[in-house]
Amino acid sequence: MYVVGFFLATIADTSLVWLISAVTLALMTIPNLVALLLGAKEIKALINGYWIKSKGAGL
Numbered sequence: 001m002y003v004v005g006f007f008l009a010t011i012a013d014t015s016l017v018w019l020i021s022a023v024t025l026a027l028m029t030i031p032n033l034v035a036l037l038l039g040a041k042e043i044k045a046l047i048n049g050y051w052i053k054s055k056g057a058g059l
Helices: 002-011 015-038 040-056
Strands: none
8 A cells, every 4th residue: 555655646746735734734823823822911920920939049
């Protein structure tokens, strides 16, 4: 089966493969970016709290 796949890959058009990879990358990236934007205030508060605590502990 793999041997047949290798022969088909040599003659097949790879633009469909690149299109599918671009779409799946976008489908993974967009929800993560939305989550970062929605949680930006909380993330900033957590980071500031960490730095305040670490400076107070002498780290």
